[in-house]
Amino acid sequence: QSVLTQPPSVSGAPGQRVSISCTGSISAIGGSLDVYWYQQVPGTAPRLLIDANNNRPAGVPDRFSGSRSGPSASLAITGLQPEDEAHYYCHSFISSMGGVFFGGGTKLTVL
Amino acid sequence: EVQLVQSGNEVAEAGESLKISCRGSGFTFTFPPNYWIAWVRQMPGKGLEWMGSIYLGDSDSRYSPSFQGQVTFSADTSITTAYLQWSSLKSSDTATYYCARSVHIRSPFDVWGQGTMVTVSS
Numbered sequence: 187q188s189v190l191t192q193p194p195s196v197s198g199a200p201g202q203r204v205s206i207s208c209t210g211s212i213s214a215i216g217g218s219l220d221v222y223w224y225q226q227v228p229g230t231a232p233r234l235l236i237d238a239n240n241n242r243p244a245g246v247p248d249r250f251s252g253s254r255s256g257p258s259a260s261l262a263i264t265g266l267q268p269e270d271e272a273h274y275y276c277h278s279f280i281s282s283m284g285g286v287f288f289g290g291g292t293k294l295t296v297l
Numbered sequence: 298e299v300q301l302v303q304s305g306n307e308v309a310e311a312g313e314s315l316k317i318s319c320r321g322s323g324f325t326f327t328f329p330p331n332y333w334i335a336w337v338r339q340m341p342g343k344g345l346e347w348m349g350s351i352y353l354g355d356s357d358s359r360y361s362p363s364f365q366g367q368v369t370f371s372a373d374t375s376i377t378t379a380y381l382q383w384s385s386l387k388s389s390d391t392a393t394y395y396c397a398r399s400v401h402i403r404s405p406f407d408v409w410g411q412g413t414m415v416t417v418s419s
Binding site: 220222224226231232233234237238243273275277279284285286287288289290291 | 335337344345346349350359361362395397402403404406407409410412
């Protein structure tokens with residue numbers, strides 16, 4: 187069982203809203219740890235979408251937002267666009283488990 | 298422009314040694330904040346795996362338990378370059394390897410290298 191669990195895939199039509207969850211197998215995420223989100227378009231390196239305190243780095247559209255609720259975190263994408271089709275990964279540092287962990291990744295398909 | 302530029306793709310045979318590099322530009326490698334450089338593996342068609350991180354201030358390295366003893370991190374701050382090294386490659390090391398920068402080991406990876414694809418034949 188992964189430390190951080192994401193759904194394997196989600197899909198939505200252009201203009202719709204989708205949400206991708208990231209659930210900790212332990213209570214780590216529900217504590218004081220931060221969860222970050224990355225986008226990886228096939229054939230390219232990942233890029234940071236959401237950093238600490240759910241801030242977006244420069245250049246990331248405000249259509250992307252992060253949130254947390256208990257042991258889970260979520261990435262929401264509103265106004266879906268074709269270029270949003272990519273894999274999305276969550277990331278957290280869990281010291282009790284030995285370091286950095288990524289979720290298994292979620293493939294977003296824009297219908 | 299702040300960027301990490303990785304060395305080119307590699308093809309090697311099982312049992313060989315290999316060292317790939319990650320050169321930083323547009324930011325100071327060691328002037329505070331002293332950055333961490335992480336190495337991340339992505340096997341073909343699979344997700345991201347953290348291998349570990351090296352602190353550029355004193356080259357303190359933290360390895361994921363899954364990679365401890367399998368690889369070695371190093372850095373030469375005089376040429377703003379970090380390295381990932383294998384002493385004896387296995388076919389299971391075939392993957393794309395990314396370096397990525399963070400302010401702290403707990404922090405997000407805000408700058409990524411373009412990736413180095415390593416292909417190991419048995």
